[in-house]
Amino acid sequence: MEISLAAVLVLGGLVILRWVIIGLGSLLVLHSARVCPAxxxxxxxxxxxxxxxxxRIAEWRWCPQCGWExxxxxxERSPWTSRSVKSQA
Incomplete structure (x- = not known):
């Protein structure tokens, strides 16, 4: 019984590690430019x-020219930019 519990813990840990690696890899793939890739x-x-x-480190962007989103x-925030942006909602 102890072996099966250890196997479940090891395999569960490997699955969680895989999710973390995939998440970090996908964040590295995202471009940070404000221009449309198309x-x-x-x-x-x-x-x-x-x-x-x-x-909190990603955002959704839309290109009004070609419709890409x-x-x-x-x-990265510059110390010279204002953080007080008013919402239209």
Whole structure:
């Protein structure tokens, strides 16, 4: 019985480790640019509550020129940018 419990713990740990590695790898793949990868025009940030709550270092972007939309990494904050942005909602 002890061997099966140890096997379950080891295999469960390997599954969790796999999820962590996949998550970190997918964050490294995301580009941090504010330009569209399809047409190289400026993109607009779209607010999505689920993405904001779950992943704080990624944001959803949309290109009004070609209609592309997808995830990207949030750019690093500059000390010169204002954090007081008013929402239209």
């Amino acid at each position: 047409c190289f025009e400026q993109t607009v940030a779209v607010r999505r509550k689920i993405l904001t709550v779950l992943v 997808g995830p990207s990494r949030k750019p």
